[in-house]
Each structure stands twice: as C-alpha cells, then as structure tokens.
Amino acid sequence: MKLFLVSIGLLAATTCGNPFSSNSSSGKGLQVDSSQWNEMHAKYKEKALFHRRFKHQDIDSLVKVHQENSLFAVSQIGKSVEGRAIYELSYGKGDKKVMLWSQMHGDEPTATMALFDIFNFLSGKNDGFDSIRNILQSNLELHFIPMLNPDGAERFMRRNAQSIDLNRDARAGQTVEGALLKARAKAVNPRYGFNLHDQNIYYNVPDTKNPVTISLLAPAFNQERDINDIRKGAMQIIVGMNTILQQYIPDAVAKYDDTYTPRGFGDNFQSWDASTVLIESGGLKGDPEKQQIRKLNFIIILNALLEIAEGSYGQYDAKGYEDIPFNASQMHDVMIRGLEFGSDSISLVSDIAIRRGETTVGRDYFIRGRVEDIGDLPESYGYDEVEAKGMKLVVGKLAATPVDSLKNISKEMAYDLLKKGYMGIQVKGLTPAQVGSLHNLPIHIYNKPNFATTSFIDLGGTANFYIGDSAGNLKYAILNGYLIDLSKPLAEWPALKNRVQ
Structure with missing residues (x-):
C-alpha cells in the first residue's frame, strides 16, 4: 500500500469519459x-x-x-x-x-x-x-x-x-x-x-x-x-x-x-x-x-x-x-522524531506526538495544543512530521516590551518576532471583550502575568517551543500545537486558531 499523506489536491481528480452512458444490459x-x-x-x-x-x-x-x-x-x-x-x-x-x-x-x-x-x-x-x-x-x-x-x-x-x-x-x-x-x-x-x-x-x-x-x-x-x-x-x-x-x-x-x-x-x-x-x-x-x-x-x-x-x-x-481495512488509530497533528530534550542533568532523545483540541466559541473555535505521547513512536504518524535527529528543544522567549493595544500587532510583526525566538507578547490594558477573543496571529497574545512557554516536555502539557539545530539556529516553531517551518514565508504558514489569554 502506498505511503503518502492525502491532501485536498487529490480532490480535483478526473477521469476521461463521455457524457452519461448506460450499461443496463451488463447490470452496471x-x-x-x-x-x-x-x-x-x-x-x-x-x-x-x-x-x-x-x-x-x-x-x-x-x-x-x-x-x-x-x-x-x-x-x-x-x-x-x-x-x-x-x-x-x-x-x-x-x-x-x-x-x-x-x-x-x-x-x-x-x-x-x-x-x-x-x-x-x-x-x-x-x-x-x-x-x-x-x-x-x-x-x-x-x-x-x-x-x-x-x-x-x-x-x-x-x-x-x-x-x-x-x-x-x-x-x-x-x-x-x-x-x-x-x-x-x-x-x-x-x-x-x-x-x-x-x-x-x-x-x-x-x-x-x-x-x-x-x-x-x-x-x-x-x-x-x-x-x-x-x-x-x-x-x-x-x-x-x-x-x-x-x-x-x-x-x-x-x-x-x-x-x-x-x-x-x-x-x-x-x-x-x-x-x-x-x-x-x-x-x-x-x-x-x-x-x-x-x-x-x-x-x-x-x-x-x-x-x-x-x-x-x-x-x-x-x-x-x-478488502477494505479497518481503522487504525495512530494519527496525530504533529509527529517529531528523535528530538533531544530533557533536563540539564539527564538528556533524552525521543519522539513526541502532539494533538490539537478545539474549543467552540459561538460559530468559531480556538485551539489548544498538547503533548499526546512521548517515547518510541515509529508506528505513529502525523499530518505534519519533523525528522529532528541532531536537533534539540529550544525554550521560547516572551517579548520584553509590552504593547499598548492589539491594533499594534500585525501579522508581519508577529511573524518577525516568532522567527527571532519570541513566542508571546503582552498587551497592556486589554478590555474584558478582548480577553478571550480569537485571533490568527502567529504568536501568543496575553495579559496574565503567569503566561509561559513550554520549558519541558510533559505528557498532556503545552506545546509551545522551538526546534533548533546544533548551532543554535531555530528551524521550527511548535506554536500551540501547530508546526511552523521558519524557513518558509508567512503566506505558507498554517491558518492558526488562537485566543487572547
């Protein structure tokens, strides 16, 4: 059986054929x-x-x-x-x-x-x-x-x-x-x-x-x-x-x-x-x-x-x-293979599976990414996958200077911050209506003082960290359970479903 990830491009499939034809004599x-x-x-x-x-x-x-x-x-x-x-x-x-x-x-x-x-x-x-x-x-x-x-x-x-x-x-x-x-x-x-x-x-x-x-x-x-x-x-x-x-x-x-x-x-x-x-x-x-x-x-x-x-x-x-196979249940949103992480005293190289949960808000929803599994996971698959051999977890930073208004944060600004290692930015003076509002910016927007990115991988824990190479260069961001390839332009990043925190 072929090993490929089905995508919406396949739905343009057509076959050669004439207008409707009847084969009633053959039972077709x-x-x-x-x-x-x-x-x-x-x-x-x-x-x-x-x-x-x-x-x-x-x-x-x-x-x-x-x-x-x-x-x-x-x-x-x-x-x-x-x-x-x-x-x-x-x-x-x-x-x-x-x-x-x-x-x-x-x-x-x-x-x-x-x-x-x-x-x-x-x-x-x-x-x-x-x-x-x-x-x-x-x-x-x-x-x-x-x-x-x-x-x-x-x-x-x-x-x-x-x-x-x-x-x-x-x-x-x-x-x-x-x-x-x-x-x-x-x-x-x-x-x-x-x-x-x-x-x-x-x-x-x-x-x-x-x-x-x-x-x-x-x-x-x-x-x-x-x-x-x-x-x-x-x-x-x-x-x-x-x-x-x-x-x-x-x-x-x-x-x-x-x-x-x-x-x-x-x-x-x-x-x-x-x-x-x-x-x-x-x-x-x-x-x-x-x-x-x-x-x-x-x-x-x-x-x-x-x-x-x-x-x-x-x-x-x-x-x-x-001949049709039964469902297996081995899929995740993101699979990271062979990432180096752990504590300062005990290192660990392992696989990480991430899933994203939806929370409904009226006619819309926001996402919360979580670590679904950790360990030896070669039989697990992801909609997006990263071969992270030789790479390590890098903790995301929070922007040092808050901004005064949500209006001051553009996609381009968030894109630039994320590429530089910043996963969150504080907004001062958020109104009650703005707290909990939805956004699609590639960065976390927060006002609560205890907000933090993921500093260690924990089963069921948050999924907000970077993947970097041995030279310290950031290659990927895992932002709220989404995989973002930092080498790609903003237009090619996934459509995000986030919430002001």
Whole structure:
C-alpha cells in the first residue's frame, strides 16, 4: 500500500469519459465520471453552509426554502428537548424506500452540508443531469432527516440537551429525538438506510501515514456478525462507494469497527431489514472545515442512490468489502522524531506526538495544543512530521516590551518576532471583550502575568517551543500545537486558531 499523506489536491481528480452512458444490459446502470460529479457539486453546493459550526436556524431557513418546491414533501416531524424543529424532507415516487439521517451527534455536521447540496441538485433542471433525477424520482422514495440533534448542534457537542448519546438510544428510545427516529423508521419501513456521521481525524489506514478520510461500515445485526442478504446488500453498496472514493482519495478509506452494538441505530436498522450503510467523515490534510470531505459525501451518497434506484449495486462482489481495512488509530497533528530534550542533568532523545483540541466559541473555535505521547513512536504518524535527529528543544522567549493595544500587532510583526525566538507578547490594558477573543496571529497574545512557554516536555502539557539545530539556529516553531517551518514565508504558514489569554 502506498505511503503518502492525502491532501485536498487529490480532490480535483478526473477521469476521461463521455457524457452519461448506460450499461443496463451488463447490470452496471448509468455511468457518471469524476468530472461530471465535480461539475455537479460545484454547481449545487449550498453556499449558506461553509463551516462546521452552523446552527439550527441556518438549517431551518434552508428547509423553508425547499418547502416551497413541490418536488419535496417537507414536514416537521417533531421537536428536540429544547423545542427546536426536526424536519423530514421526502422526495420521489418510487417503490424503493430509503432513509437518510444526519447529525444525530451535534458536532458531526459534514454530511448535513452534503444533504443540502443534494437537495439543491434534486431541485435543478435543464442542466444535463435530468436523466439522473428522473431515475431517482421514478424509482426511489427518499426520506431525509438532516439534523436529528439540533440542541447538540447549537452547542457543537456530541450528545443531546439531556447529555444522552442518541446513537445509543435505539433500543430504549428514552430521548425525544431517539424515539422520533425509531418511530419514523417503523412508519416508513425503509429497505435502505444511510447513517451519517463524523469520526475523529486521528484514524489512519493501517501501517500507513494516510489519515482515513472516509470510513464505511455495513453494521452487524447480531452478536455473531452474520451476513444475511440485507447486510450483504449494504456491503455491495459500500464496495461501489469505495470504487469511486479510490479515484479521489486513494488509500484513504477504511472500515469502522463492526462490533455489534445493540443500542446503536445502524445495527438496529440492519436488523429491521434495511440494508444500512454507515458513513463516517474523517480527516483530510488542508481541509479543517471538511468542505472537500463534504463533496465526497455528496458524490458517494448520490451515486449509491442511483445504484439503488437501478439495482446496479448488485454488480459488486461483497467480498470486496472485506478488502477494505479497518481503522487504525495512530494519527496525530504533529509527529517529531528523535528530538533531544530533557533536563540539564539527564538528556533524552525521543519522539513526541502532539494533538490539537478545539474549543467552540459561538460559530468559531480556538485551539489548544498538547503533548499526546512521548517515547518510541515509529508506528505513529502525523499530518505534519519533523525528522529532528541532531536537533534539540529550544525554550521560547516572551517579548520584553509590552504593547499598548492589539491594533499594534500585525501579522508581519508577529511573524518577525516568532522567527527571532519570541513566542508571546503582552498587551497592556486589554478590555474584558478582548480577553478571550480569537485571533490568527502567529504568536501568543496575553495579559496574565503567569503566561509561559513550554520549558519541558510533559505528557498532556503545552506545546509551545522551538526546534533548533546544533548551532543554535531555530528551524521550527511548535506554536500551540501547530508546526511552523521558519524557513518558509508567512503566506505558507498554517491558518492558526488562537485566543487572547
């Protein structure tokens, strides 16, 4: 398997091909190539959703727009614990029923964005793609629930307002939202299901440095993880999805853990005779807001629906599902290999793994970098990596002279200070509104007197230090868990998400 870090450049992948071609006699159905999928998404991407921390009110307003379209039957099927509307959008007049639900975990919004892109596509016409819409509308009855957990989405947290994981409520139905999904499943009685989630960005394809960008699963329906015709159908659909994904993100697809979960909705839908596919949106370097992964969701969901409509997913050998590896969990944001550090009396040369945690502030967030692991870590990987053999830790300094105002600190000034070994600068007289405000400057802004950079590497500790060569030259800065190559110009430094302290 190839060893490379998947990046957003791969998502421009295209293949040579003619306009839509049909191979119905061979069971392959309508064929859509990569360039056509790219064109579709570029045309129908919902521009009102452009970051992960959108709110219920954003969804509510978009649903009302689609409610005016006679193609959709839009209904408020219930309310959340805190009274936010939960909607179902139905489309099509066929006899194959499909249910798709997203954001049952409030901080897992990637597929929700993709669903609204799909709604826009289904609403289009006279653009060269009507043959796809006609097949879907004639053969399918689609039921979309685009935000099952609006209270969690409001806070950008996994659980609902009662702190219950909705995806562990399929058996008991204790929550308003879980009971609602269960009731809709019984009422609709779908033949197919799509359970749409986000997984953390620290999964990798086993034995590679490739982050898992999309993880797929045909959930088990019993403890023995048997394969009946229902689960086999989900596996075949997944093989079709993986075939497309390999064109965009080769060697960046894995399977999610298939341990039977009697409380989980995917497992229960499978036992309710709905061939159910779990899609987990993972990580992709250079795509922190998952806009490129959103595009992949759009493509693989629409293509799967097309293959369900035509029955062409039956062309795939379910054995291909077993060829997809399971997730490994060896990724970090930064891996530093062979760095010299330790105390004055006892030196140490070792590897350091760093991860960055997000803290939500309204529709935005800031980062706190931390040391995740220390030791012999050759089997661990990073989105960014440094071979630090012969290099050592250098403690960052604080600027000696405070500044009077945040307005006096430009990116260029911060860039110059950081390159000279200064990781923080004090601002006098910060207003209450400024303390805790967010910024993207490549330096720490602080007013509290106890602020300090990282003087020693401690498990779970801060990640603010330099990496220097044996001559004392600074080569890299680890600033709040971000790796900054000091030899590169400011324009090539990563987009930082910091907070005034």
